[in-house]
Amino acid sequence: MSFDSKALRQVLGHFATGIAVATTRDETGQFVGVTINSFNSVSLSPPLVLFSLEKQSTFFSTFQASGCFAINILTSEQQFLSDRFARQKVNQFEGVRIFQQHTGSPLLESCLATLDCVTVYQYEGGDHIIFVGEVKAIQSFTGKPLLYYQGQYTQLTE
């Protein structure tokens, strides 16, 4: 292999993405969330989506055990939520209005879109696990997406 992880990360950063918060709940009903940009669509029929989560993540076992997750796609005005769910492990939902639909995973109000999913597959992916969810409920709103490109937040221009 003629490259290291740093070089690979730099090359992968050329692929511009949106940003989402993947959320779920533990067995006591407590909510957790992680900022992700590995979200992607998989299939329309059946409706499947995926994201990958680092095995070392604080909330990895919660996502493995819960059997469900929600994808909350962030707007350009929600960079603070991206920062919060990437760093903060306690009181993550303080001051954030949430609602629930099919699975009981927390859906963040004022997002660009939400997808409430039942986890149907978990695939081995090196230092990550790929979670595939069957979408059970969807919502979308108007607004601009928060984007991520070459390790930095960015936005759509008019």
Ligand SMILES: Cc1cc2nc3c(=O)[nH]c(=O)nc-3n(C[C@H](O)[C@H](O)[C@H](O)COP(=O)(O)O)c2cc1C
């Ligand atoms: C823009 C952005 C995208 C991210 N995407 C992912 C992702 O797709 N999967 C993942 O496991 N972690 C992702 N992370 C990192 C997590 O949000 C989190 O910071 C990391 O897992 C460290 O959490 P820990 O302290 O619980 O280990 C991303 C972070 C940022 C800021």
